Amino acid sequence: MDRRDFIASATALTLSSTLFAKSIWNQNTPIKIGIIGLDSTHALAFTRAINKGGNSLYDGFKVVVAYPYGSKTIPLSKERIPKFSEEIQQYGVKLVESISILLEQVDCVLLETNDGNLHLEQALEVIKAKKNLFIDKPIANSYSDAFKIFHAAKENHVPVFSSSALRFIDGISDFDRSKLIGATVYCPAPTEPTHKDLYWYGIHGVEMLFRIMGPDCINVRSFDGIDSTIYIGTWKGGKQASLHGMRKEFEDFGGTIFLENGKKDLGKFTGYEVLLEQILKFFKTGISPVPEKETLGICAFIDAATISKKKGGKEIKLQTHK
Known part of the structure; x- marks a missing residue:
């Protein structure tokens, strides 16, 4: 194609x-x-x-x-x-x-x-x-x-x-998008050998990130630690956002949206x-x-994040066609 x-x-x-x-x-x-x-x-x-x-x-x-x-x-x-x-x-x-x-x-x-x-x-x-x-x-x-x-x-x-x-968590959409600077979210992110990294559970955090930032992420870097991984994405226009994926004994979800006029903390997951x-x-x-574009963007993000992790944190461009 x-x-x-x-x-x-x-x-x-x-x-x-x-x-x-x-x-x-x-x-x-x-x-x-x-x-x-x-x-x-x-x-x-x-x-x-x-x-x-x-x-x-x-x-x-x-x-x-x-x-x-x-x-x-x-x-x-x-x-x-x-x-x-x-x-x-x-x-x-x-x-x-x-x-x-x-x-x-x-x-x-x-x-x-x-x-x-x-x-x-x-x-x-x-x-x-x-x-x-x-x-x-x-x-x-x-x-x-x-x-x-x-x-x-x-x-x-x-x-x-x-x-x-988690896409519908309290506070994730009621903000002035014209004032958006970036965001950071966190979630449990245990892995399963049959799945690429974030597809198994960390996808909850990716959904939150894309609900805030929109579908147009262009690249991502993954930084692996002992019990967690940090993923930093860059969106069209240069804005950045991060996901902190926790690997062990962590059950909470949340994050912060950064705006020109302050910040907004996300509510708790309630069911x-x-x-x-x-x-x-x-x-x-x-x-x-x-939108399908956003769901496909989430998949492209996870695919690229998996490659970045394997390459020691190298910045990887999202590929949105195969």
Whole structure:
């Protein structure tokens, strides 16, 4: 793909959430949700919130079916899947043996598989069935796979949305962007051998950084310490922002936005409800609250940060086409 073709394709992808929005909010019966992957705590948290009722925001939705896998190789996933499979059935969710069977019974899909390496294959099956699709973090384990997901979504006129709940943390968007100087954020960032560095858990911090700074990061440097790594990105126009990824026994999220007229500290992470509200709104309207360009920028950042880390902190330019 040459640069002209890439720019045209990227422009089409940016527009796709509007042009190809598919509303399914015209039914008298609940919107039926299927879950792929019972190796994420989000799968249980979302199901519990939706199916227990008592919150008008979740009226009109029901999680009806789940396909448990999910990774069959990552130790954490192998441990969780049997336990979560048993627990989710308490909320009236039926287990099925394949994604194809699941897709016959639902209107939209929560792809909750912990293993980002499986997301392209699983997402393509959902997209071909033309179901509105939310992909939990990470959208994939590479920019290349993420781009293929969005390209397939455009080709099939299917809305796709991916995000971390930390994108919606208190205070992260209500500031005067014209006064923005930079930012620093911090988060837990344990790693998993099957994933590139920040794709496993540190992606929460990258999401926060991009929500503040925007999609146009141009390069990144990674500085590895004993129990943490600092990532410094430079955005278009020369503004910089950093992520402090903590490796051991650290559970907090936060940060500071630096402005010409002072600073703004971010609020605390208070749970998944803000993300679930965005997901259900997306399922209704087919319009993603996160531009594809920004999600792809996050993937390009992580790919470049991984290379920088391997090269001892060398500045690496983000590559936004393959």
